[in-house]
Amino acid sequence: MSTRAAVLFANAAFYEAFRSRDLATMDQLWAREAPVACIHPGWRALTGREEVMESWEGILNNPDSPEITCRNAEAFVAGEAAYVVCYEVVRRSVLVATNLFVTEEGQWRLIHHQAGPCDLPLDALDEAPEPGPMQ
Amino acid sequence: MSTRAAVLFANAAFYEAFRSRDLATMDQLWAREAPVACIHPGWRALTGREEVMESWEGILNNPDSPEITCRNAEAFVAGEAAYVVCYEVVRRSVLVATNLFVTEEGQWRLIHHQAGPCDLPLDALDEAPEPGPMQ
Numbered sequence: 001m002s003t004r005a006a007v008l009f010a011n012a013a014f015y016e017a018f019r020s021r022d023l024a025t026m027d028q029l030w031a032r033e034a035p036v037a038c039i040h041p042g043w044r045a046l047t048g049r050e051e052v053m054e055s056w057e058g059i060l061n062n063p064d065s066p067e068i069t070c071r072n073a074e075a076f077v078a079g080e081a082a083y084v085v086c087y088e089v090v091r092r093s094v095l096v097a098t099n100l101f102v103t104e105e106g107q108w109r110l111i112h113h114q115a116g117p118c119d120l121p122l123d124a125l126d127e128a129p130e131p132g133p134m135q
Numbered sequence: 136m137s138t139r140a141a142v143l144f145a146n147a148a149f150y151e152a153f154r155s156r157d158l159a160t161m162d163q164l165w166a167r168e169a170p171v172a173c174i175h176p177g178w179r180a181l182t183g184r185e186e187v188m189e190s191w192e193g194i195l196n197n198p199d200s201p202e203i204t205c206r207n208a209e210a211f212v213a214g215e216a217a218y219v220v221c222y223e224v225v226r227r228s229v230l231v232a233t234n235l236f237v238t239e240e241g242q243w244r245l246i247h248h249q250a251g252p253c254d255l256p257l258d259a260l261d262e263a264p265e266p267g268p269m270q
Contacts, residue, residue, distance in 0.1 A: 081216030116251020
């Protein structure tokens with residue numbers, strides 16, 4: 001698997017954990033050694049693993065959290081780090097996101113996520129993939 | 136200078152170039168070898184150096200572009216990459232931003248920027264610094 005494909009696989013696993021409300025997998029996907037942060041849409045920045053994982057626990061355990069799908073993900077590799085730029089479809093609204101990864105124990109792990117509103121129309125994105133980690 | 140201080144210095148230089156409409160410095164601050172991308176508030180993601188720098192040219196040359204100041208910048212170093220999470224004050228509105236850096240030729244250079252709206256009130260941020268690269 002190429003490095004970019006491995007990063008896109010980790011990114012797809014993140015959205016699959018998000019979609020399926022799988023907190024244990026979400027926890028595994030975030031770095032343990034590198035410093036993590038997270039900016040949910042409209043929120044202030046959360047910093048540190050504890051604060052970031054608490055936010056995911058709240059989001060994934062909230063029955064009112066909407067469905068999410070990831071579209072048009074593109075990976076960029078820069079040495080030992082990589083980032084993905086992609087779109088998130090939530091209640092037919094389009095958000096644009098950055099997901100930042102580093103390798104730990106041979107696995108690409110998230111160290112930062114930011115998502116925010118985007119003026120791109122839904123029909124400008126590729127078709128929704130089937131759910132699953134290879135989406 | 137510590138690594139984090141060097142990253143914050145590069146981040147301050149980015150906002151000083153932004154504030155002072157200095158396109159030549161802005162160009163120098165973006166990576167030449169690593170793949171770059173940029174997500175301006177509300178925009179779709181721009182990818183590739185040409186597209187990203189064209190956007191900065193448009194923004195910095197636009198007399199209607201508002202003043203911007205950076206507040207509460209915090210740097211996170213992960214191996215050869217680093218990212219800054221900070222707030223941007225634009226027309227008394229607060230945006231939250233991620234700036235991603237790698238080293239090239241001994242200099243921390245931007246490879247990605249995302250900014251989007253944030254619900255933090257202006258008075259929750261630190262006081263505005265004096266303009267200058269050490270802001």
